[in-house]
Amino acid sequence: MEIKQVVAVVTGxxxxxxxxxVRALLDAxxxxxYASARDINSLAATLALDPKRVLALQxxxxxxxxxxxxxxxxxxxxxxxxxxxxxxxxxxxxxxxxAVKRNVETNFYGKLLMARAFVPVIERNGGGAIVNMLSxxxxxxxxxxxxxxxxxxAAWSMTLxxxxxxxxxxxxxxxxxxxxxxxxxxxxxxxxxxxxVEVAKAIVSGIAMNQEDIFPDSMSTQVYxxxxxxxxxxxxxxxxx
Numbered sequence: 001m002e003i004k005q006v007v008a009v010v011t012g013x014x015x016x017x018x019x020x021x022v023r024a025l026l027d028a029x030x031x032x033x034y035a036s037a038r039d040i041n042s043l044a045a046t047l048a049l050d051p052k053r054v055l056a057l058q059x060x061x062x063x064x065x066x067x068x069x070x071x072x073x074x075x076x077x078x079x080x081x082x083x084x085x086x087x088x089x090x091x092x093x094x095x096x097x098x099a100v101k102r103n104v105e106t107n108f109y110g111k112l113l114m115a116r117a118f119v120p121v122i123e124r125n126g127g128g129a130i131v132n133m134l135s136x137x138x139x140x141x142x143x144x145x146x147x148x149x150x151x152x153x154a155a156w157s158m159t160l161x162x163x164x165x166x167x168x169x170x171x172x173x174x175x176x177x178x179x180x181x182x183x184x185x186x187x188x189x190x191x192x193x194x195x196x197v198e199v200a201k202a203i204v205s206g207i208a209m210n211q212e213d214i215f216p217d218s219m220s221t222q223v224y225x226x227x228x229x230x231x232x233x234x235x236x237x238x239x240x241x
Contacts, residue, residue, distance in 0.1 A: 001129050001172065003028040003208050007076045010035055011061055011114065012084030014042040017133070017181060019049075020200035021081055026050050028204050034074045036084075059084075061110030070114075071121045078128030079207070080118045082111040085133060092146035100147035107151035112158055119171065127170025129207055132159045134175050136220055139227055140238045163212065174212055176203055179219035192219055 008025055012018040013035035022033050026049055035046045036059035043056045057073060059066060061084045086106045088099035111132050122128040138156035141149040156175060163173035180193040194217035202216035215221045227234045 001079065001207050001210065003030055003204060006030040006079045006128075007032045007074075007125075008034065008079040008081060009057075009070070009074050009077045009114075009118065010081045010083055011059060011110070013037060013046050014039070017178075017196045017199055018083045019046045020196045021083060021203060022046050022054060023049050023197075024200040024204040026053060028208070032076070034077065061114060062105045064113060067113045067117050071117055074118075075121060076125060077118060078122050078125045079131070080114060080122065080129075081131040081133070081203075082114050083131075083133045084110055087145065087148045089144055089148075090146060091143055095147050100150065103147040103151040104154065107148070108154040108158065111155055115162055119166065119169075122171050123169055129172045129174060130162065130166075131174045131176060131203065131207060132156075132162075134159065134177050136177050136179050136223055137238075138175075138177060139224075140231070140235050142238050142241050144241070172210060172212070174207060174214055176206075176214045176216060177220050177224065178216050179223060181217070194219065 003025065006025060008030055010018055010021050010033060013022050014037035022035050025033050033054050034057050035043055035054050036057040037043050038060045040056050040058040047054050047056055061067060084106060086103055088095065088103055090099060115130055132155055134156050135152045137145055137149045138152040159173060159175045166173055178194065178199050180191040181196055181199050199216045203214055206214035215224050223234060
């Protein structure tokens, strides 16, 4: 996809990877970026990146009515980046069910709702792309993130279904599988972390190069290579975390 022709919608754009995705799109020459967040006031720093090309949208991706209204406000979009997400900690036998539901509502249903809302928009605008922010734990489970793992694995499956459904419609579908990233979501967690700047640049580059599966940091690239070679060994490695 030619980034200079892009009019993008980026969810969860108020901080972390979301804000850096907006920056990376702008640096690559995107025409316009709709930056969204649940609290529109939290988008001030994102809007300041380029007040002419960045527009704010208030959005909770779990709000069905709000999602359904977005195509009227971003009717020129041809790229959707489903970045918004939540993470709750806990093992599969003790994590509160409300936490599991919260992760699934945002990380799975939120992406699905946004895709259903914007596929007609992107198709009407001559085609484009949908990008789903997934995770390495879409492929293999980290026990302490059980609800998050499940939501991201479901989102990976949905990404594959979406790709198959949109084949031939001029809309590519990309899955992004980062490892740990240095954002507020993982604050206080002692694991190797990539820079959100590095990750965002790799994602935008992957979109431009039409990579369906994007592993945007060195750790994710290494783990994916090991997973392809022996996924059971990687499963045991993650289970011991």
